[in-house]
Amino acid sequence: MGLALRIPANDNAKKTFHRRGGDKNQRMASHLITGVAGFIGSSIARELVHRGERVRGIDNFETGKQENIASIRDRIEFVEADIRDHDGLKDAFAGIDYVFHQAALPSVPLSVGDPVRAHNININGTLNVLLAARDAKVKRVVYAASSSAYGETVTLPKREDMMPNPVSPYAVQKLTGELYMQCFSRVYGLETVSLRYFNVFGPHQDPGSPYSGVIAKFITQMLEGDSPTIFGDGETSRDFTYIDNAVQANLLAASAPAEAVSGQVFNIGVARQISLNQTFQALREITGFRGAAKYAPQRVGDVKHSLANIARAQKAFNYSPDVDFEEGLRRTVAWYKLRPHPTPAASTAI
Numbered sequence: 001m002g003l004a005l006r007i008p009a010n011d012n013a014k015k016t017f018h019r020r021g022g023d024k025n026q027r028m029a030s031h032l033i034t035g036v037a038g039f040i041g042s043s044i045a046r047e048l049v050h051r052g053e054r055v056r057g058i059d060n061f062e063t064g065k066q067e068n069i070a071s072i073r074d075r076i077e078f079v080e081a082d083i084r085d086h087d088g089l090k091d092a093f094a095g096i097d098y099v100f101h102q103a104a105l106p107s108v109p110l111s112v113g114d115p116v117r118a119h120n121i122n123i124n125g126t127l128n129v130l131l132a133a134r135d136a137k138v139k140r141v142v143y144a145a146s147s148s149a150y151g152e153t154v155t156l157p158k159r160e161d162m163m164p165n166p167v168s169p170y171a172v173q174k175l176t177g178e179l180y181m182q183c184f185s186r187v188y189g190l191e192t193v194s195l196r197y198f199n200v201f202g203p204h205q206d207p208g209s210p211y212s213g214v215i216a217k218f219i220t221q222m223l224e225g226d227s228p229t230i231f232g233d234g235e236t237s238r239d240f241t242y243i244d245n246a247v248q249a250n251l252l253a254a255s256a257p258a259e260a261v262s263g264q265v266f267n268i269g270v271a272r273q274i275s276l277n278q279t280f281q282a283l284r285e286i287t288g289f290r291g292a293a294k295y296a297p298q299r300v301g302d303v304k305h306s307l308a309n310i311a312r313a314q315k316a317f318n319y320s321p322d323v324d325f326e327e328g329l330r331r332t333v334a335w336y337k338l339r340p341h342p343t344p345a346a347s348t349a350i
């Protein structure tokens with residue numbers, strides 16, 4: 001990777017931040033989000049800004065989008081940096097208390113097509129983030145792990161004490177990141193928490209690539225009057241998780257007592273299994289699309305069924321998914337309808 005280009009921090013971010021109404025001499029906690037211009041990273045950033053928290057974000061815009069942070073750009077400190085560039089991370093981590101590590105190449109098929117590129121970002125990049133966090137004496141790193149680590153399990157729902165069985169390079173990489181998180185807790189005393197996301201969806205998810213999440217693709221295609229393509233027989237199932245639930249989990253995991261969370265892995269889902277056929281039907285009702293879905297062969301590296309047991313996160317940090325699947329779909333469709341210039345839906349051929 002080339003040298004990371006630093007964009008001057010905005011003036012607001014350079015000021016000393018204090019908690020509203022708090023002791024002026026008490027320094028406000030500082031949050032760093034890697035992949036801040038991505039779907040989940042920008043959603044965490046907006047919530048932190050909304051809560052009046054201090055936020056710094058890094059991104060290299062390889063998959064992140066300027067438009068995702070446009071509404072908060074003047075209220076966060078932004079550093080253009082690439083997690084593959086170890087030396088470029090040092091300044092970005094200075095003075096940080098909490099890291100939300102969301103930067104990744106988040107796609108099973110992309111990792112199947114180019115495992116080396118995905119490895120460099122998802123594993124080497126994660127190691128760089130941990131090294132920078134350790135050296136900057138960060139309090140805690142919350143990591144975007146993935147439900148894909150489980151692969152096919154004999155029983156559902158999937159529990160954190162089950163043996164991982166990753167099928168795709170992406171799943172191997174995300175699981176390796178978890179192991180590094182645990183290792184840094186044990187070896188260097190850096191607090192880390194891994195959140196295994198179960199198919200997060202919602203506003204700001206990029207629909208414009210063949211590798212985009214299925215709900216973002218289906219919604220934009222159906223709003224354009226195009227038939228979406230279902231890979232497999234449509235009975236493939238996921239525990240689709242609305243973005244607000246994932247954001248809530250991150251903020252709770254960052255503030256929970258260390259003894260309840262550090263060095264541990266938690267499922268973040270809704271604990272409800274929805275098939276692709278059911279997803280398509282639910283979206284037909286919400287969007288008014290009257291056509292039929294197309295069917296194509298199942299994707300290589302795909303897991304057939306995914307469903308989370310969320311008891312561990314509920315117990316450890318009171319995680320409670322507030323937004324259910326249907327409400328999440330309604331909010332997401334409403335958001336895509338209002339987008340000023342929707343990206344044309346990409347071909348479903350991969």
Ligand code: UD1
Binds near residue numbers: 148
């Ligand atoms: C996987 C991980 C998830 C991770 C995500 C990152 C699992 C169980 N989940 O999601 O934790 O966050 O990667 O990308 O491994 N599909 C269609 N038509 C389309 C697009 C997709 O039918 O146009 C199907 C896929 O074949 C798959 C399902 O929809 O069966 C979900 O696909 P996708 O949204 O890409 O996510 P996963 O690969 O499940």
